[in-house]
Amino acid sequence: QSAxxxxxxxxxxxxxxxxxxxxxxxxxxxxxxxxxxxxxxPGQVPKLIIYGVNIRxxxxxxxxxxxxxxxxxSLTISGLQGEDEANYYCCAYTGSGSPWVFGGGTQLTxx
Amino acid sequence: EVLLVESGGGFARPGxxxxxxxxASGFNFRSYWMHWVRQAxxxxxxxxxxxxxDGTTINYADSVRGRxxxxxxNARNTLYLQMSSLRAEDTGxxxxxRNADPTWSFDYWGQGTPVTVSS
Numbered sequence: 001q002s003a004x005x006x007x008x009x010x011x012x013x014x015x016x017x018x019x020x021x022x023x024x025x026x027x028x029x030x031x032x033x034x035x036x037x038x039x040x041x042p043g044q045v046p047k048l049i050i051y052g053v054n055i056r057x058x059x060x061x062x063x064x065x066x067x068x069x070x071x072x073x074s075l076t077i078s079g080l081q082g083e084d085e086a087n088y089y090c091c092a093y094t095g096s097g098s099p100w101v102f103g104g105g106t107q108l109t110x111x
Numbered sequence: 112e113v114l115l116v117e118s119g120g121g122f123a124r125p126g127x128x129x130x131x132x133x134x135a136s137g138f139n140f141r142s143y144w145m146h147w148v149r150q151a152x153x154x155x156x157x158x159x160x161x162x163x164x165d166g167t168t169i170n171y172a173d174s175v176r177g178r179x180x181x182x183x184x185n186a187r188n189t190l191y192l193q194m195s196s197l198r199a200e201d202t203g204x205x206x207x208x209r210n211a212d213p214t215w216s217f218d219y220w221g222q223g224t225p226v227t228v229s230s
Binding site for chain 2: 003034036038040045046047048051052055057087089091093097098099100101102103104105
């Protein structure tokens, strides 16, 4: 199972909005509404920020939102803040013998 | 409070073995699927293995199938990962994670245990 494709890096200024794409296939992203997103600050443990494509866990800022179109999922962060600077990973269920696959990760820089 | 505490990481030679443990607390461990996810130094997250609540359904990533064995002991609230025939590319931090049913995401993560495979 190949990793999902994410841009290596994105950047934005405080207050702006950015989107991070996560491209898979009709076997994973396109076939199930089971896409999740994780935020990982350097040296820290990953944190779940979106599940089920567009659902935020309790306590996660509403500046984070998720969506999906076809085989591509997206994470949008609005009103960028310095604390959003981190690595972001998407993950999708594939239903195959290796049922979960992560994206390669995207480093977000807040300028 | 949900807590996942990994242990057992360390140094191994190529071809060697290690056994990781993950002690769970703060939730009904026997009701949840559990996973191992790893992260090589400076690299991204990679899903490794999953076990269902009673240990009867198990999946592995292609890269570890036949070398790693996931198991659990519900009476001890503990998850395991037996790693054999270790390779340099198995080096990284290994995280124990809880499966969030029914969304099949990973809602709680341990702090991770580092594994280094080197000659």
